[in-house]
Amino acid sequence: xxxxxxHLREDIFDSKESAATRDGFGKGIVEAARTDVRIxxxxxDLAESTRAEWFQKEFPERFIEMGVxxxxxxxxxxxxxxxxxxxxxxxxxxxxxxxxWEQIRTTIALNEMPVVVCGMHAGVSVGPDGATHQALEDIxxxxxxxHMTVISPCDAEEARKATIAAAQLGKPVYMxxxxxxxxxxxxxxxxxxxxxxxxxxxxxxxxxQKKVALMATGALVHSALVAARELEKEGIGATxxxxxxIKPLDAETIVRVARECGAVVTxxxxxxxxxMGSAIAELLAxxxxxxxxxxxxxxxxxxSGEPAELIEHYGMGVSHIVxxxxxxxxxxxx
Amino acid sequence: MLTDAQVAHLEQKAENVRExxxxxxxxxxxxxxxxxxxxxxIFAALYFHILQHDPKNPxxxxxxxxxxxxxxxxxxxxxxxxxxxxxxxxxxxTLRKFGSRLQGHPERTRLPGLETTSGPLGEGLGQxxxxxxxxxxxxTKNRVYCxxxxxxxxxxxxxxxxxxxxxxxLSNITAIIDRNNIQIDGMTEQVMPLEPxxxxxxxxxxxxxxxxxxxxPQFIAxxxxxxxIAEKPTMIIAHTIPGRGVRExxxxxxxxxxxxxxxxxxxxxxxxxxxxxxxxxxxx
Numbered sequence: 001x002x003x004x005x006x007h008l009r010e011d012i013f014d015s016k017e018s019a020a021t022r023d024g025f026g027k028g029i030v031e032a033a034r035t036d037v038r039i040x041x042x043x044x045d046l047a048e049s050t051r052a053e054w055f056q057k058e059f060p061e062r063f064i065e066m067g068v069x070x071x072x073x074x075x076x077x078x079x080x081x082x083x084x085x086x087x088x089x090x091x092x093x094x095x096x097x098x099x100x101w102e103q104i105r106t107t108i109a110l111n112e113m114p115v116v117v118c119g120m121h122a123g124v125s126v127g128p129d130g131a132t133h134q135a136l137e138d139i140x141x142x143x144x145x146x147h148m149t150v151i152s153p154c155d156a157e158e159a160r161k162a163t164i165a166a167a168q169l170g171k172p173v174y175m176x177x178x179x180x181x182x183x184x185x186x187x188x189x190x191x192x193x194x195x196x197x198x199x200x201x202x203x204x205x206x207x208x209q210k211k212v213a214l215m216a217t218g219a220l221v222h223s224a225l226v227a228a229r230e231l232e233k234e235g236i237g238a239t240x241x242x243x244x245x246i247k248p249l250d251a252e253t254i255v256r257v258a259r260e261c262g263a264v265v266t267x268x269x270x271x272x273x274x275x276m277g278s279a280i281a282e283l284l285a286x287x288x289x290x291x292x293x294x295x296x297x298x299x300x301x302x303x304s305g306e307p308a309e310l311i312e313h314y315g316m317g318v319s320h321i322v323x324x325x326x327x328x329x330x331x332x333x334x
Numbered sequence: 335m336l337t338d339a340q341v342a343h344l345e346q347k348a349e350n351v352r353e354x355x356x357x358x359x360x361x362x363x364x365x366x367x368x369x370x371x372x373x374x375x376i377f378a379a380l381y382f383h384i385l386q387h388d389p390k391n392p393x394x395x396x397x398x399x400x401x402x403x404x405x406x407x408x409x410x411x412x413x414x415x416x417x418x419x420x421x422x423x424x425x426x427x428t429l430r431k432f433g434s435r436l437q438g439h440p441e442r443t444r445l446p447g448l449e450t451t452s453g454p455l456g457e458g459l460g461q462x463x464x465x466x467x468x469x470x471x472x473x474t475k476n477r478v479y480c481x482x483x484x485x486x487x488x489x490x491x492x493x494x495x496x497x498x499x500x501x502x503x504l505s506n507i508t509a510i511i512d513r514n515n516i517q518i519d520g521m522t523e524q525v526m527p528l529e530p531x532x533x534x535x536x537x538x539x540x541x542x543x544x545x546x547x548x549x550x551p552q553f554i555a556x557x558x559x560x561x562x563i564a565e566k567p568t569m570i571i572a573h574t575i576p577g578r579g580v581r582e583x584x585x586x587x588x589x590x591x592x593x594x595x596x597x598x599x600x601x602x603x604x605x606x607x608x609x610x611x612x613x614x615x616x617x618x
Contacts, residue, residue, distance in 0.1 A: 040468075064467070067501075072460045072494035079401075079464020082442075082449060084472075087464075102454055103491070107461055111451040112443050 001204045007189035008200060012225060018181040021219065022120045024159025025177050026051025029088060030058055031160070032167040037062075038086040039167055042077055044070050049179070050090040050120045074100040077115040078107035086114055086167055092126075093119025093135035093176060101141050108172045109145040116166045117142070121179040123269035124297070124314055125219070125307035134302035140274025142174035143247045149194060150247040152176040152268075152276070154221035155185045158244060161192040169194060178269075180307040182219035197250035199257065201228045203237025212325045213257045215241045216267035217276045220295075220316060224267050227321035236325055246276045251283055258290045263328040265293045267321055269311070272296040291331040293324035336551050340383075344550045347417060348378035349606060352579045354413035354426050356602050359593035362430040365438065368576035368589040369483065370410035372514050375548045376572060377414040380479065384557050389419035392447035398476050399449045399465050403458020404483035404512065405439040406591075411448075412436050420447045456489025458482060459509060463495055466504040477561065480509045485517025488526045493538070499567045500539035507567040508560040509540075512547065514576040516587035535569045547572030579606050 002008050011017070033039040033055060045068045047053040056063035066073040070091050077087035089096060097104050097117055108115045122135045142150050149171055153159035159177060166173045191198065200221070203211065212231065216224035221242045228238035241257055243249070258264050264284065266277030277294040284290045297314050311317055336344075351374045359365050380400060381387070388394045402411055409429060416423040421435075428434035435445040439453030450461045462480035469476055486492060499507055511531075519525050528534075535542045541563045543556045553572065560568035576590070577583035580602040594602055 040471075061471075066498065067494075069491075069494035069498065071456075071491040072463075072498055075457045075460025075491065075495065076464035076467065076498065078450070079461035079466075080468040081464075082461065083465045083468035085468050103457055103460075106451060106454050107457055110441065110443075 003199050006200045015183040017184045019156035020181050021159040021177040022051050024156035025163050026054035028160035028163025029055045032164045040085045040087050042073050042089045044073050044091040052090040070096040070100040071103050074103035075107050078113045081113035081115050088116045090118045093122040093138040097141050109147045114170045116173045118175050120177045122176045124302040124310040125180045127307045128304050130304040131301040136271045136297050139270050149173045152217040154242050157186045165194050183222045195245050197243045197253045201240035210236045210329045211261040212263045213239045213261040214265050217243045220267045223318050226318045230322045231325045255288045258288050263291050263332045265324045267295040293328040344378050347382050348374045351413045355409045356599050358426040358429040360599040361427045365593045366406045369407035372574035372576050372578040373410045377410050379550045381414045381418045399478045401458045401462040401480040405453030408440045455486040456491035459495035463499045466507045478507045484513050496538045504567050505564050510570045513571050514574045516576045540569045541566040542569045544571045547574035
């Protein structure tokens with residue numbers, strides 16, 4: 001059953017409405033900027049597709065066109081933050097933080113500057129652009145940096161809230177957004193707090209002997225919810241956790257749910273190496289060793305295609321999550 | 335115009351800074367020698383004449399910002415800051431030691447008075463540009479100074495920043511290139527030729543001045559001229575002699591990245607002290 005305190009949409013399994021998380025960013029940044037004059041947005045020649053354009057239209061004097069120069073964009077943002085601004089830097093995740101990782105490390109993270117790095121078009125769901133533009137390593141790149149907060153919203157509404165929260169955090173932040181429209185899950189009433197993982201779904205009743213936790217991030221949270229319902233039909237009670245903040249991890253919630261369920265499947269649109277699942281494995285190995293399965297990309301680059309077929313091809317579809325749930329449950333019994 | 339006494343005072347400060355640099359490099363046992371020595375005149379001019387700053391209140395809002403893009407020459411900045419009163423000169427001997435505020439490359443969060451964290455090359459001008467852009471948005475009149483190395487000009491990100499500053503006509507920036515013609519692997523024109531450097535900056539819409547980086551009045555005059563140019567940012571190409579002040583290492587690229595040994599330092603300090611006598615007598 002859906003966790004009532006999560007205030008999810010009633011139609012989550014019918015997927016009546018969808019929007020891209022980048023649209024949530026576009027809305028959130030405009031909303032945040034209306035009350036916070038410190039906010040500036042820097043764009044590396046991608047204002048339309050990053051939705052920075054929505055901000056540009058309302059606040060042209062606070063929008064800065066950088067040209068196709070992501071390294072300089074990071075350094076300029078660090079300088080603006082040093083002079084009291086709250087800069088959001090926008091590009092595709094492949095280029096920022098992909099290309100400008102060292103500038104982010106030195107001038108933003110080590111330098112403790114409250115710059116928000118917004119990586120759009122993350123994951124294979126970029127689609128037709130192909131492997132060159134499909135960032136599958138960005139979570140790894142950002143979560144290894146001290147002082148960095150890493151956020152990966154599950155839908156456009158959570159992306160909106162996360163953007164507003166990131167502006168107020170006063171620390172370096174990486175936010176990961178997707179290109180394609182994905183199902184809306186949350187509502188305006190759904191709580192969001194940086195650093196908190198939220199339980200969205202519980203097994204219906206205690207009748208089910210086998211249990212598994214599906215810990216997901218980004219748009220695949222919706223697939224995890226669909227998979228949870230499938231697993232329930234097949235006799236496995238699944239708890240779905242939305243890990244929207246990958247760093248710092250909500251250790252309390254994750255350890256508690258892992259102990260309750262005794263088996264964990266992580267789900268992300270990212271390389272398995274170094275991603276959200278790795279972060280959870282590092283935590284659980286130390287605090288609550290638990291059998292795990294990882295749904296994500298298996299050390300491969302993507303290719304051109306439609307988002308849905310790519311998600312399937314690279315092993316991140318609902319059926320893959322369900323299979324992983326079965327596998328991890330059998331691993332536990334041995 | 336500076337009086338002779340003012341010039342002598344600044345030259346004296348530069349020599350004090352050089353002595354401190356030698357002492358701190360010997361104590362550290364690692365670090366860069368040539369660049370810090372050749373920038374001593376410019377740093378003395380900046381901290382003792384050009385910059386609007388307050389050593390007792392490093393976060394003063396009205397201060398000018400000095401960004402050190404070539405972070406590896408930070409001993410010259412530490413030494414000059416110490417002589418200017420930011421912290422005791424003795425603390426310079428903690429350079430590169432465990433727990434010191436004086437990190438091998440400068441870190442803003444560790445030492446008040448540093449504006450940025452730098453060392454990885456090619457990132458200072460972009461940060462200076464961000465500060466300058468934000469100051470201009472807020473209608474603040476302070477200037478932003480950014481020192482860069484010449485070898486650093488190999489970095490593509492420098493040219494991204496040059497384009498950006500040119501585009502937005504950030505005339506509140508004065509950038510200073512330490513044109514000492516050396517980098518780690520050899521002479522700049524052999525490693526990766528930069529010339530015609532002046533033409534390059536001009537074509538990026540900068541106002542370009544060239545000075546003798548050891549002629550303090552000339553450098554100050556260039557900084558004054560930069561303040562008067564409202565249409566463009568200014569780049570000062572400061573021609574310097576690497577290792578300036580110690581004849582046996584002057585111009586030798588092998589001194590880019592190593593410190594003097596104790597016995598070498600004794601000779602170097604002797605020479606600096608002799609030169610100091612010369613500086614003082616010339617102006618008397």
